[in-house]
Each structure stands twice: as structure tokens, then as C-alpha cells.
Amino acid sequence: MASQPNILYFQVDNLGCGELSCYTGGPFRGTWTPHIDEFARGGTRLTNFAPEAQCTPSRSALLTGRHAIRSGTHSVPIGAEAGWGLVRWERTLADALSEAGYACAAYGKWHVGEGPGRWPTDKGFDEWYGPPRTYDEALWPADPWYDPARDPVSRMLEIRKGQAAPDEREQLTLDVRRDCDAEYLKRTNDFITRCVDNGAPFFVYFNHSLMHMPVLPRKEFEGRTGNGPWADSLAELDADFAQLLALLEATGVRDNTIVVFAGDNGPEEVTAWRGSPGAWRGSYFAGGEGNLRTPCIVQWPGQIPSGQVSNDIMHITDWFTTLLGAAGVHVPTDRVIDGVDQRAWLTGEAAHSQREGYLYWMGAELYGVKWRDFKLVLVQQLHLSDPPQRLATPRVINLLTDPHEREAFALPHLHSWTASHFNRLMAEFAESVKREPLTPAGAPIGHVP
Known part of the structure; x- marks a missing residue:
């Protein structure tokens, strides 16, 4: 249906509240983020957006609208064998949207399941490219104690609907990890262009690799800020997001697209790539307020007012319910859904969040x-x-x-x-x-x- 809004969910990995200049970072972290700042001025910026504590549970909560503790996905599966993750019974955003006529694509880290029945194409997506787990596996090949003939080899994977299993692509090395977002952008460009040409509404679940360790800027961003690789990587993140916004403008669908820019949990803690929680304290994998808040900004032209800032609580599960409602898709009633529909609040019809x-x-x-x-x-x-x-x-x-x-x-x-x-x-x-x-x-x- 032409009236169905497109959806771009741009998820940033391990983004603390002290990184972006429209929050409490910017020059304090070595660079301004002008494109994200402009996006915030044109939309609604949330200062009390609550993810879950780790990468896997946050992704699971977003996709299912359910606390990850309900789905058995409450922890990052370190060393888990294939066959872990969301069970077949769980329904995702892409499941519901695809049944309503949306074309759905995921790019970047999946991290909510591996094995038959658990790939993105088993969960409503038409295509996916990215690593199944986490980017720190890019450190393996340079580890002198690592032996690829004996130890597991982490690869980028690609799958399209109809395939039984993903195709293995390049090994996840530091070079591949550094350049992966350029590949995600290229594939997103192709996917959105195809959808617009075909007149199909789309849902793009774009998982940017930054600011997950190892934090490495692409070659074209090295030295750009003069303040080291972390600031250069923030400049890269800002430019990549701007590229997607420009794509929506160029294809003529910007005014009918809901764009969400959001983190998945609090900041990195590993010393070499430690992030900043801004005014709060704490890192990911913990209970400090620095991990219970991450940046979240949304634009929906003509629906969500511009220039708004709110400290009311919104939980990551709420996006499941809110986006389905915006798309005119019924929320499942045969299971517990933790997400709350926040459209009335975000559009200004209600003064406050529907969640306390x-x-x-x-x-x-x-x-x-x-x-x-x-x-x-x-x-x-x-x-x-x-x-x-x-x-x-x-x-x-x-x-x-x-x-x-x-x-x-x-x-x-x-x-x-x-x-x-x-x-x-x-x-x-x-x-x-x-x-x-x-x-x-x-x-x-x-x-x-």
C-alpha cells in the first residue's frame, strides 16, 4: 500500500550518551557529528531511551517486542555452537511486516541466532549480509595463539530468502571489519533502489559496526579529525548515516520514511576502545545508568514534530509495537508483548510517554x-x-x-x-x-x- 511508511532502523553498536555532539559528546570526544545533530533538530531526541544490557538481548528485544529473558536470548553466546538463538515460535518485526507486503533486509551483525530456522531469512527478512555474531572475532587472525586449521574461522555470511543456509564470504579480519560498513551501505543502496522501483514499502534493519571494538576508521577517515581513531570513527559514523539520508532524498521517499537512529546498549569498556556514557556512569554488560540509556532520535515527516527533546522513558521493546502500529500491522495477541505503542506520545497527541x-x-x-x-x-x-x-x-x-x-x-x-x-x-x-x-x-x- 502506498500509504504504508518505509522504515529505516539505523542501529549503532555500543553507543554511549557521551559520543554525539547532540547529546553530551562532540568536541569532548574529538569531533562534532553535524549530520546526526541536524537530524536531531529535525526530529525528536530521546534522553531516556532504554536498551537491554548486551548486544544479543537488545537485538532480540527490538525484533520481538519482548524482554530477552522471555526468549532465552538474555546473554551474548560466547563460544556457543550453531543452533542457538530465537526459536521458531518467536515472531519478529520482519515477520509481521513482510506479511503486510514489506520488503525486508538486514545488514550487519545478526547476533540473535545461528542454524537452521534461526537465520534472518527464517525471521521475515528477504536478504542479509553480515557476521553472525560479533566484531571482536576480527581479532582472531592476528592472535599468535590462533590456528585456523584447528580453531573456528569467523566469516561474513550472506543469505537470501529461499536458501537453506547462508553462503560463506570473506573471513572476518581487521581489514574486513574496518571496511564492512561501506559494504552494508552499498547493499542498502541497491535494496532501497529496487524497492522504490518496484513500488514496495521497505524495512531496512541497518546495524552499523561502530562503536564496537576493535574501533577502526576506514582509510578515507583516518586522520580526518586530527584527534585519533576514535574521533575519526565518530566522523565516519556521522557520514555513513548522512549517506543513507541522502539516499532516501534521492529516491524520493524521505517524506514517507520513518527513520530511527538508536544505540543498542551502553558504551564499550575494554580499555583500548573505551567509550563514554556522558553525564552518567557505567558501561555495557552492567547495571549502571550509562548502560540503561543510549542515544535515540526519530524522524517521521509530517507525523513526529521536529526539534523535540524528551526525558520520558522509552524502552527498546516499544519500537516493535510502535513501528507495527505506524505500518498498520496488528501486534501479536497470542503471546506476551512488553513493548508499548508510543505513537501518541511521539506524534504529540499525548504529553508523556505511555511507559512509566x-x-x-x-x-x-x-x-x-x-x-x-x-x-x-x-x-x-x-x-x-x-x-x-x-x-x-x-x-x-x-x-x-x-x-x-x-x-x-x-x-x-x-x-x-x-x-x-x-x-x-x-x-x-x-x-x-x-x-x-x-x-x-x-x-x-x-x-x-
């Missing part, structure tokens, strides 16, 4: 609960490298008065009344699990909860 809070996990363990500007901490861990501390007495944090989460008690008020709201959110989740049991990690493809 959410639960957050690290792996399979519940780390805490957010409600408005308050946070209940059950397990304290700010950074990947910090040992988790399970608190005998949970902490209540007022993020307006203690944004760095330093105080053991929220004096002078304590805010103990907030327990009623935290308990309500936890009770609602517990009740939902009674109705629909959690899928265990590693569940077989045919598992049904």
Missing part, C-alpha cells in the same frame, strides 16, 4: 527496576569489569539528585514510598511469567513456551 518504568536484567539475573526518575538497585555493577554485588538491602536512587549513583541512601527523604511502584512492576512481570513461562537459553528450535 521497566525491569532490567544482566544475563538471566534481575538487576533492578526503573520507575520514572527513580531506580531500585538489586545488584550493583556499574562496569563490565566490576564484580557484581548482590545487595542485602536494595538501594533506591533518585537520578535527579544522584545521577552518578554514588549515595548508599537517598537522603534526606529516602523515597521508600517508591517501593509500591517497583513492587507493582515486578508483580506484573511475575504474573506474566505464570501465563507464559520463560523460554530457556539454548532451547531447541521447536520449543513453544
Whole structure:
């Protein structure tokens, strides 16, 4: 249908709130990001957008509209054999959109499953190119202890609908990792051009590799900022996003395309490529506020007002429900959906977000609960490298008065009344699990909860 909006979801890997100049980065990180900044001025910028704690759970939550703990995808599968990930029963954004006539493509890291029945083309996408897991596997070939004749070889994969299994492409080396986004851009250009020529609405799930370690700018960006490879990589990210926006303009579909620019979790923590959480503290794979907030900006011309900034909560699962609603597609009713339709708020019909809070996990363990500007901490861990501390007495944090989460008690008020709201959110989740049991990690493809 001509009225169906196209959707471009541009997901950035390990993007802290202290990187982009339209948030709290820019010159403090060595370069401005002018194209992303301009995009923010033309749309709505969220300062309380909540991903999940790691790459895999965030991607799973976005695609299914469900907390990853429900889908058995709550943790990055380090060293997992093929056959892991989303089970056949799970329905994705691409499943629903493709059934409504959308052409769907994914480029970049998949990271929510491998093996028969779990590839992107099994989950509604018409085509995909990228690595099945993570970019740090590009470090393998240069490791003197690594032996490709004995050890696994990580490759870029490509698959189109109708194929039983992906085709293996080039080995994931540092050079391939450095240049992969140029290949994603090329393929996106071809896909969108074909869709426009055919008059088909499209959903492009574009997973940019930056700012995931190893952070390497392409050759044409090396030295561009004069402030090192991290700043050069931010300049590359900014330019790549601008290239996609220019493509939408050139093909004449910009005014009928929802564009979401969003991170997948908090910043890198590994020292050589450490990112910045900006005004917050914490890294990915932890429970600090720096991992519970990542940049998110959206434009939908004629629908979402420009120049808006909101600190209301939006969770990554909400995009599932919101995008399906925008496309006129029914949200599944035969399963628990955690996502909330945020169209009324984003379009200005409602003054505030339709969500007051959410639960957050690290792996399979519940780390805490957010409600408005308050946070209940059950397990304290700010950074990947910090040992988790399970608190005998949970902490209540007022993020307006203690944004760095330093105080053991929220004096002078304590805010103990907030327990009623935290308990309500936890009770609602517990009740939902009674109705629909959690899928265990590693569940077989045919598992049904």
C-alpha cells in the first residue's frame, strides 16, 4: 500500500550518551557529528531511551517486542555452537511486516541466532549480509595463539530468502571489519533502489559496526579529525548515516520514511576502545545508568514534530509495537508483548510517554527496576569489569539528585514510598511469567513456551 511508511532502523553498536555532539559528546570526544545533530533538530531526541544490557538481548528485544529473558536470548553466546538463538515460535518485526507486503533486509551483525530456522531469512527478512555474531572475532587472525586449521574461522555470511543456509564470504579480519560498513551501505543502496522501483514499502534493519571494538576508521577517515581513531570513527559514523539520508532524498521517499537512529546498549569498556556514557556512569554488560540509556532520535515527516527533546522513558521493546502500529500491522495477541505503542506520545497527541518504568536484567539475573526518575538497585555493577554485588538491602536512587549513583541512601527523604511502584512492576512481570513461562537459553528450535 502506498500509504504504508518505509522504515529505516539505523542501529549503532555500543553507543554511549557521551559520543554525539547532540547529546553530551562532540568536541569532548574529538569531533562534532553535524549530520546526526541536524537530524536531531529535525526530529525528536530521546534522553531516556532504554536498551537491554548486551548486544544479543537488545537485538532480540527490538525484533520481538519482548524482554530477552522471555526468549532465552538474555546473554551474548560466547563460544556457543550453531543452533542457538530465537526459536521458531518467536515472531519478529520482519515477520509481521513482510506479511503486510514489506520488503525486508538486514545488514550487519545478526547476533540473535545461528542454524537452521534461526537465520534472518527464517525471521521475515528477504536478504542479509553480515557476521553472525560479533566484531571482536576480527581479532582472531592476528592472535599468535590462533590456528585456523584447528580453531573456528569467523566469516561474513550472506543469505537470501529461499536458501537453506547462508553462503560463506570473506573471513572476518581487521581489514574486513574496518571496511564492512561501506559494504552494508552499498547493499542498502541497491535494496532501497529496487524497492522504490518496484513500488514496495521497505524495512531496512541497518546495524552499523561502530562503536564496537576493535574501533577502526576506514582509510578515507583516518586522520580526518586530527584527534585519533576514535574521533575519526565518530566522523565516519556521522557520514555513513548522512549517506543513507541522502539516499532516501534521492529516491524520493524521505517524506514517507520513518527513520530511527538508536544505540543498542551502553558504551564499550575494554580499555583500548573505551567509550563514554556522558553525564552518567557505567558501561555495557552492567547495571549502571550509562548502560540503561543510549542515544535515540526519530524522524517521521509530517507525523513526529521536529526539534523535540524528551526525558520520558522509552524502552527498546516499544519500537516493535510502535513501528507495527505506524505500518498498520496488528501486534501479536497470542503471546506476551512488553513493548508499548508510543505513537501518541511521539506524534504529540499525548504529553508523556505511555511507559512509566521497566525491569532490567544482566544475563538471566534481575538487576533492578526503573520507575520514572527513580531506580531500585538489586545488584550493583556499574562496569563490565566490576564484580557484581548482590545487595542485602536494595538501594533506591533518585537520578535527579544522584545521577552518578554514588549515595548508599537517598537522603534526606529516602523515597521508600517508591517501593509500591517497583513492587507493582515486578508483580506484573511475575504474573506474566505464570501465563507464559520463560523460554530457556539454548532451547531447541521447536520449543513453544
